[in-house]
Amino acid sequence: xxxxxxxxxxxxxxxxxxxxxxxxxxxxxxxxxxxxxxxxxxxxxxxxxxxxxxxxxxxxxxxxxxxxxxxxxxxxxxxxxxxxxxxxxxxxxxxxxxxxxxxxxxxxxxxxxxxxxxxxxxxxxxxxxxxxxxxxxxxxxxxxxxxxxxxxxxxxxxxxxxxxxxxxxxxxxxxxxxxxxxxxxxxxxxxxxxxxxxxxxxxxxxxxxxxxxxxxxxxxxxxxxxxxxxxxxxxxxxxxxxxxxxxxxxxxxxxxxxxxxxxxxxxxxxxx
Amino acid sequence: xxxxxxxxxxxxxxxxxxxxxxxxxxxxxxxxxxxxxxxxxxxxxxxxxxxxxxxxxxxxxxxxxxxxxxxxxxxxxxxxxxxxxxxxxxxxxxxxxxxxxxxxxxxxxxxxxxxxxxxxxxxxxxxxxxxxxxxxxxxxxxxxxxxxxxxxxxxxxxxxxxxxxxxxxxxxxxxxxxxxxxxxxxxxxxxxxxxxxxxxxxxxxxxxxxxxxxxxxxxxxxxxxxxxxxxxxxxxxxxxxxxxxxxxxxxxxxxxxxxxxxxxxxxxxxxxxxxxxxxx
Numbered sequence: 027x028x029x030x031x032x033x034x035x036x037x038x039x040x041x042x043x044x045x046x047x048x049x050x051x052x053x054x055x056x057x058x059x060x061x062x063x064x065x066x067x068x069x070x071x072x073x074x075x076x077x078x079x080x081x082x083x084x085x086x087x088x089x090x091x092x093x094x095x096x097x098x099x100x101x102x103x104x105x106x107x108x109x110x111x112x113x114x115x116x117x118x119x120x121x122x123x124x125x126x127x128x129x130x131x132x133x134x135x136x137x138x139x140x141x142x143x144x145x146x147x148x149x150x151x152x153x154x155x156x157x158x159x160x161x162x163x164x165x166x167x168x169x170x171x172x173x174x175x176x177x178x179x180x181x182x183x184x185x186x187x188x189x190x191x192x193x194x195x196x197x198x199x200x201x202x203x204x205x206x207x208x209x210x211x212x213x214x215x216x217x218x219x220x221x222x223x224x225x226x227x228x229x230x231x232x233x234x235x236x237x238x239x240x241x242x243x244x245x246x247x248x249x250x251x252x253x254x255x256x257x258x259x260x261x262x263x264x265x266x267x268x269x270x271x272x273x274x275x276x277x278x279x280x281x282x283x284x285x286x287x288x289x290x291x292x293x294x295x296x297x298x
Numbered sequence: 299x300x301x302x303x304x305x306x307x308x309x310x311x312x313x314x315x316x317x318x319x320x321x322x323x324x325x326x327x328x329x330x331x332x333x334x335x336x337x338x339x340x341x342x343x344x345x346x347x348x349x350x351x352x353x354x355x356x357x358x359x360x361x362x363x364x365x366x367x368x369x370x371x372x373x374x375x376x377x378x379x380x381x382x383x384x385x386x387x388x389x390x391x392x393x394x395x396x397x398x399x400x401x402x403x404x405x406x407x408x409x410x411x412x413x414x415x416x417x418x419x420x421x422x423x424x425x426x427x428x429x430x431x432x433x434x435x436x437x438x439x440x441x442x443x444x445x446x447x448x449x450x451x452x453x454x455x456x457x458x459x460x461x462x463x464x465x466x467x468x469x470x471x472x473x474x475x476x477x478x479x480x481x482x483x484x485x486x487x488x489x490x491x492x493x494x495x496x497x498x499x500x501x502x503x504x505x506x507x508x509x510x511x512x513x514x515x516x517x518x519x520x521x522x523x524x525x526x527x528x529x530x531x532x533x534x535x536x537x538x539x540x541x542x543x544x545x546x547x548x549x550x551x552x553x554x555x556x557x558x559x560x561x562x563x564x565x566x567x568x569x570x571x572x573x574x575x576x577x578x
């Protein structure tokens with residue numbers, strides 16, 4: 027797979043699409059069968075009120091259709107972030123990760139945990155998603171999460187229990203959060219004995235600096251591939267799903283899960 | 299969380315890299331030919347000018363000294379020239395005394411004994427000059443406000459804080475001094491007492507009635523949602539002092555924002571009209 031760590035022009039879908047197309051082409055040249063872009067790669071992250079004019083329905087929107095065509099033409103799977111508009115309620119938007127492939131649109135995941143603190147105001151603009159999404163593809167069972175989701179072990183756990191072999195975490199993480207993400211991406215991979223691919227934005231939007239540092243984490247927590255910090259980069263890495271079984275026998279965290287804790291978690295979360 | 303000087307320690311290489319990247323990115327996106335900034339010889343403007351020169355290269359940075367007869371300091375001017383030479387940026391001087399004298403003569407209610415109003419006039423005159431240079435040369439005005447003065451409103455409204463970008467505005471004064479030493483600002487400049495120099499003998503810590511090493515810890519505590527009681531206890535400082543700083547911080551929000559208006563429309567600038575700073 028290829029991790030396409032790009033910077034975006036806020037609000038300029040045409041520019042960002044061209045950057046993505048070029049990265050897809052280069053990823054294909056490097057023989058990748060999957061290329062992953064960051065959160066909201068199509069529009070940039072700090073769009074604020076512009077989200078209403080930039081969002082499009084998924085899968086029928088004009089720019090996602092173009093990315094579908096590229097994926098078909100290059101015969102490659104692509105994961106990327108974009109603004110999604112509900113087809114039923116037009117001011118209802120989602121922060122969405124989309125998966126397209128050689129056969130076109132495969133599926134989408136709507137970010138379930140929306141950060142609204144510090145510099146983040148996602149609950150202002152987005153409705154949260156309600157599904158944990160795992161997709162059966164020719165390159166394995168792929169789960170999707172977005173950025174802040176990685177702080178919540180529950181969703182990654184659910185994706186793993188639903189059969190994910192690789193979880194892609196696409197992200198727009200600003201610099202002061204780097205240590206959290208570097209710890210949590212490894213933690214989520216280890217506790218689920220799953221491959222985790224993390225792809226972050228770089229560049230500066232509205233004074234907010236994204237730190238890059240995209241990586242592929244093995245089920246045992248080792249970093250297989252690591253992109254640069256603070257610069258655009260395209261790195262590749264190869265994963266072998268056979269390692270999942272080898273790691274699980276060494277760290278049988280899934281085997282030893284205690285389901286009764288989940289009922290207690292629900293009860294105590296509701297009473298926070 | 300323990301409020302000691304250690305808590306203000308920075309990862310200096312990382313901070314330097316991030317500030318440089320911010321300046322480069324902003325200037326490049328704006329299409330400007332670089333930045334212009336007021337250089338007083340003080341630690342804030344010296345650090346800002348130096349780091350801008352490191353980010354953009356010296357040719358793109360124009361420092362302007364804006365002295366006036368009442369507060370002119372030979373030592374400060376020499377410091378400004380030293381920094382310009384060391385970091386390779388251009389430096390010009392514009393004596394604003396004639397402009398000020400015109401104001402004093404033209405303003406019907408001018409009163410020279412009102413130190414604060416007169417001082418603010420100087421700060422705003424400097425801002426006007428910098429923006430003239432910026433407009434003529436297609437440069438951005440780079441501010442050198444730090445976080446300490448920004449939080450307590452220790453600046454002139456629409457004066458010295460007015461700028462197109464403000465690279466050290468998220469660093470406390472004590473942190474600016476750390477950064478200054480790290481990037482090679484001579485110690486005599488990096489550690490010299492801070493002064494807005496709006497009237498003769500004007501020293502920041504005297505006017506504020508508190509040393510920056512204490513003020514910065516109080517502000518850090520407030521930034522991190524600590525109560526005045528907790529801050530006072532940790533710093534072994536009278537609660538009245540901490541409460542005074544907090545009041546000053548809260549009372550000066552008006553200086554940090556667009557002028558307030560009454561909400562009458564669908565979306566209102568400065569309130570819920572939220573657009574990206576740069577788009578397309």
